[in-house]
Amino acid sequence: AQSVAQPEDQVNVAEGNPLTVKCTYSVSGNPYLFWYVQYPNRGLQFLLKYITGDNLVKGSYGFEAEFNKSQTSFHLKKPSALVSDSALYFCAVSSLNQGGKLIFGQGTELSVKP
Amino acid sequence: DTAVSQTPKYLVTQMGNDKSIKCEQNLGHDTMYWYKQDSKKFLKIMFSYNNKELIINETVPNRFSPKSPDKAHLNLHINSLELGDSAVYFCASSQDHGASSGNTIYFGEGSWLTVV
Numbered sequence: 725a726q727s728v729a730q731p732e733d734q735v736n737v738a739e740g741n742p743l744t745v746k747c748t749y750s751v752s753g754n755p756y757l758f759w760y761v762q763y764p765n766r767g768l769q770f771l772l773k774y775i776t777g778d779n780l781v782k783g784s785y786g787f788e789a790e791f792n793k794s795q796t797s798f799h800l801k802k803p804s805a806l807v808s809d810s811a812l813y814f815c816a817v818s819s820l821n822q823g824g825k826l827i828f829g830q831g832t833e834l835s836v837k838p
Numbered sequence: 839d840t841a842v843s844q845t846p847k848y849l850v851t852q853m854g855n856d857k858s859i860k861c862e863q864n865l866g867h868d869t870m871y872w873y874k875q876d877s878k879k880f881l882k883i884m885f886s887y888n889n890k891e892l893i894i895n896e897t898v899p900n901r902f903s904p905k906s907p908d909k910a911h912l913n914l915h916i917n918s919l920e921l922g923d924s925a926v927y928f929c930a931s932s933q934d935h936g937a938s939s940g941n942t943i944y945f946g947e948g949s950w951l952t953v954v
Contacts, residue, residue: 756937756938756939756940758937758942758943760945762879765948765950766947766948767842767928767945767946767947767948768881768928768930768945769945770942770943770944770945773940773942775940776940812879814881816937818936818937818938818940819938820938820939821938822937822938823886823893823894823935823936823938824869824871824886824888824893824894824932824934824935824936824937824938824939824941824943825871825883825886825894825936825937825938826883826936826937826943828880828881828882830878830879830880831879831880831881
């Protein structure tokens with residue numbers, strides 16, 4: 725069965741510092757990996773995805789993520805955090821023959837302080 | 839020019855009532871979904887439709903009935919609402935076979951349902 729784990733419920737970062745939000749996955753076959761962000765009382769916004777190719781993918785708002793097959797990880801990173809990055813971040817996975825659905829991690833609350 | 843729009847955004851209703859949430863997408867996508875986000879923010883798929891055909895039904899109670907009049911619309915009707923149905927319901931859409939083909943799933947803004 726597919727699964728996604730986000731080991732940290734909350735990540736606290738000072739503005740201007742680099743941030744990392746961790747994600748590990750379990751899937752049979754090749755994974756398709758996604759990151760979404762949810763601001764308070766808003767929907768999920770797509771940030772980036774890994775399908776194939778270069779392990780480092782770049783997305784919206786300066787975020788990037790690195791696919792590591794041996795560690796089954798897809799950590800989200802940003803070189804310099806902004807207060808406006810504070811939100812709930814979800815990692816998600818899919819693969820072939822899963823009916824098109826995404827399986828989500830439990831979410832990580834990112835708090836960036838001035 | 840919202841891509842995936844759902845109404846209402848907020849809904850407060852009494853136990854036992856029947857309610858509907860409407861969803862429309864203008865992205866030209868073939869597949870639409872309903873996801874439920876519980877009080878702990880956990881997201882789980884409920885249904886998916888591809889070109890008006892039901893693809894996924896994830897052990898959702900029969901009180902929940904999706905209806906897709908055309909591929910741009912997927913409405914969610916809930917009968918005999920219970921306290922435990924209180925949640926945020928997200929509509930979403932994607933091309934073709936969705937995330938299983940690496941396609942991005944785009945979400946609406948959510949409908950906050952409170953059952954009292």
